[in-house]
Amino acid sequence: MLVNIKSGVKMIHVVGYSLCLLGILMGTVKGQTYENVNNLRTTLLTSYNADMIPLNDQSGSLNVNLSTMVFTMPEVNPVLGAITMGIMVTQEWYDERLTWTPSDHNGTMMFSMKAENIWTPPLTVSNPVKFTLLDTPWMQATIMYNGKVMFTVGGIIQFSCSFSMKFWPFDKHICTLNLFPYGYMASKLTFTVPGVVVDTGIYSENGEWYLDTNSFDFKLGTVFGMSEIVYSFNIARLSSFYMLTVILPINGIGMLTCLVFLLPTESGERVSYAITIMLSLAVFLTVTAEDLPKNSEPLPIICVYILINLIICILGLLFVVLNLIVYNRTEKDKMANIYKSTVKFTKRKWFRSKVKHEPPRKKSSARIDVKSKDAFTDPEDEIADEDIEWKDVSDAIDKILFVLFVVVTYIPSIIILIYTAAASEYVRG
Template identity: 80%
Template sequence: MTNINVVGYVVLILGMMMGTIQGGTYEDVYNLRTTLLTSYDADILPLDDQSGSLNINLSMMVFTMPEVNPVQGAITMGVMVTQEWYDERLTWTPSDHSGTMIISMKSGNIWTPPLTVSNPITFTLLDSSWMQTKIMSSGKVMYTVGGIIQFSCSFNMKFWPFDKHICTLNLFPYGYMVNEVSFSVPGTVVDTSIYSENGEWFLDKDSFNYELGTVFGMNEIAYSFKIARLSAFYLLTVILPINGIGMLTCLVFLLPTESGERVGYSITIMLSLAVFLTVTAEELPKNSEPLPIITVYILFNLAICIIGLLFVILNWILFNRTEKDDMAEIYKSTVRFTRRKWCKRKIRDDPPRKTSVVRINVKSKKKFPDFGDEIADEDIGWKDVSEAVDKIMFVLFVVVTYIPSIIILIYTAAASGYIKG
């Protein structure tokens, strides 16, 4: 929402609240104003009995929430607060003043509550001497204040970008103790009928509530509300790309070792994940209580990528060994394990090697492979070992990458709930 629109809303609502002066001529209103302000001091609580307490009825309207900044722990919100109270020093009989029942007066001329934000980013006083008040003959005063204010909220980013928060806007009458000024909310807690939606955050309009308390010995009212991040943008720009990069990490073991591109491919993937980690860190507060699950998720993928790079390098060493290097039994067992399920099909498709074990049909004198026998150890080379390791690593990395990823994402989205900041 632009500043022009905000000002328009303020002017419109103030115009509706202020109304017009009812009855009497200019001189009648001037004489009434002079009479009311005679012996009136705006610095004194407007009670005949100064040992009493002044009650103020509050009604709030929220019309915009242009910015939510979890990194700074700040919310910017456009609010208007209408305060109503009875000023015992500002009463008159309308018939004595040509029927004048309501007059308007600048707030600097009479006593007004110094309504202050108690959890601000910078000190904020919702009061100004140029604002108008509406005064009725019964002494009832209506005073509307507000604007674009910025206040603090503690954001729990554990479930980012599916995070939900409960924040509060706290107000108190600066300088007046509990026994002097008190608050009450007689009607609707907060009016959101003209609220303008935020493109990144959802504001639950029905979640507004209030709680009365004290701060520094003064009465305080805390307006609480719920906000939730609209996660579709981050789902498309962060979560899905990270999953895609995780898939590419597994595919490195399908690249031919002879290509010589495996190490560079793995390093590129690792750097891509590091970039995503940097982008995510810019969106999160600089604290570790609690640590966002998405950060752990990216670090997990980065660790998998680093481990994959190590296996690629070690497998490259195996691939380049010669027949002169002795081969341990564990390497041969690895090859036998990967060939056990498909060696029969391979033998059918390929002609048997010279060292393969065959049986002779006495009648036909034809030779055919013995599918029940194992391939001879002499047939296993270091390239076969490298190929077997690639197959095992591919399956293992698919399992290790995707099962934890699915579990983490489902948990993050499902377990996210409104957390009070």
């Protein structure tokens, strides 16, 4: 029973509020004829000065409420250190010189006029790429009978942000948009932000950058003695495009260096193959140079990654040339024991199984002392010193270099990419 009574009372209040609102609207519509509004406008602007702050007491302070909306972020330029963003800022304040009694003007509650006819806050960006004043005098300002003025400004603006490119292309940034009333000291004009900090309900997403629409925050301060509001927000680069067009191709080209040691020396294509890989990597870096950051403070980790690939490619070419010299030596050249040990090491079964299959070698007629062998050595792995040739040495070096280059190419690449992606965090610009 009690619940029904409360529900009925609540319903009565709702109906009452609705009727009051309907009455106000009907009265407003009825009174807003052209003559009424024109006469009211003429009366209000007769002694109005748009150059003066609209306070009867000029020693007082005016408070301006800001409601900001972001609807697009078409460009983020880390090289220039700038963000292009589309914003709209609705400013609300009470103009003590623009008040009237609705009953004296046939119930006129509100009307609109061009903003150039009244005083408006000179909202300015304090961290612009170039001086930006958010002022659209041709826009309409809405004026209420109690002096409340609502005026919306905005457009596509460009403001600065400092970008830390250490974790490119997985970089994340905290950027700020700073606004202040140009020419008015903090003692004369202050900002407040009622309700939602920034409305992103109609935001159109950027294809390259992710804007965290829930990260908008603000703080109030002063700049050059004037009131300032600082909006901060988080953006992160969408790295998929760069992974497919920059990172993976460079990684793939660099890893082709390992295959040069599998080419038969007799083919005569080893040096040309290594040079082709090196030139391909250099050309690819030249083509993608415009997409890579030019910042060197801090140095992007990905630049170190690319440098490692280039150094490995150059070392591969160097080792190929040196190994060709070994391959073309003759029996007249004395063979050091280190070369013989290298061949014997690569002839062991466990090593052959990890690199490639070796055809059975003709056993030497020289006698081998089985008793002197190491307990971990298979007698079938042994080869007599007299059977080792310079071609065997070259082949053994190729096997070792192939394994070594696979390790130094893949492991650093995996470590660098994982670290760059995992360690990236939002950095305030």
